[in-house]
Amino acid sequence: MICRITGTITSVEPPAIVLEIEGQGLSYEILTPAYLAAQLANQVGQRITLITIQYLESQGQGSSFIPRLIGFQHASDRRFFEVFITVKGIGNRKALRAMAIEPARIARAITSRDAAALKELPEIGKRLADTIVAELTGKVDAFLSSSEIESLDAAIKPARALASGPHEEAIEILVALGETREQADRRVSLALSRAAVKGHQEPTAAQLVDMVFGST
Numbered sequence: 001m002i003c004r005i006t007g008t009i010t011s012v013e014p015p016a017i018v019l020e021i022e023g024q025g026l027s028y029e030i031l032t033p034a035y036l037a038a039q040l041a042n043q044v045g046q047r048i049t050l051i052t053i054q055y056l057e058s059q060g061q062g063s064s065f066i067p068r069l070i071g072f073q074h075a076s077d078r079r080f081f082e083v084f085i086t087v088k089g090i091g092n093r094k095a096l097r098a099m100a101i102e103p104a105r106i107a108r109a110i111t112s113r114d115a116a117a118l119k120e121l122p123e124i125g126k127r128l129a130d131t132i133v134a135e136l137t138g139k140v141d142a143f144l145s146s147s148e149i150e151s152l153d154a155a156i157k158p159a160r161a162l163a164s165g166p167h168e169e170a171i172e173i174l175v176a177l178g179e180t181r182e183q184a185d186r187r188v189s190l191a192l193s194r195a196a197v198k199g200h201q202e203p204t205a206a207q208l209v210d211m212v213f214g215s216t
Helices: 034-040 075-084 092-098 103-111 115-119 126-136 146-161 165-176 181-198 205-212
Strands: 004-013 016-021 026-031 047-059 064-072
Touching: 004 026, 004 034, 016 034, 026 092, 034 092, 047 075, 064 075, 064 092, 075 092, 075 103, 103 115, 103 126, 115 126, 165 181, 165 205, 181 205
Parallel strands: 026 064
Antiparallel strands: 004 016, 004 047, 016 026, 047 064
16 A cells, blocks of 8 residues: 655646656656645645555446545644544545645534534535534544644633532543543533533533533
8 A cells, every 4th residue: 555655746636636756757646635735736846745545436336446545744634534534424535625724723623513613614514514523522632733722722711710620520530531631621621611601600520521422
């Protein structure tokens, strides 16, 4: 399987770019996320290295298959893509079109359960946005950039001010379930923010845990 490729960009026609492999007389067409294709449009003639996924794309209702390469600038972006396509209703092509912004920004929308922001992405309607939030909450925190984490921390700071015993109890429950303390703190604080919006001023630890896992 081809997992990395280095070459010179000879053309960009979203969602595909073409890389020429120097000295081999070969050029590869590589599919890229929409945000990356836009960035590379001004880099024709430059040499780059992409982290890739190779797969077989079915044609004619599965009667034939065409080998495809998907390229990313960073291994973390590839891992995000692999998580993103686990959502029911999102295939490779739809995921590439939907990724019109960087993975960290999509991860932030998921982590903060902002379905409205996800709905603004190409190919993502309201129902699919809700599905993404339901299926990926708690699974994409590792893809947040430092700036996204700072932004989230600023958003949940008011909720932390209201935190008391139940907040700490809920964190301990999540840590016991395998979360890191930092991750548990962030998820419980986000749950507190949602509770405040719904008018639940003093949720119990059990209610907070239920909100973290999307039960309420």
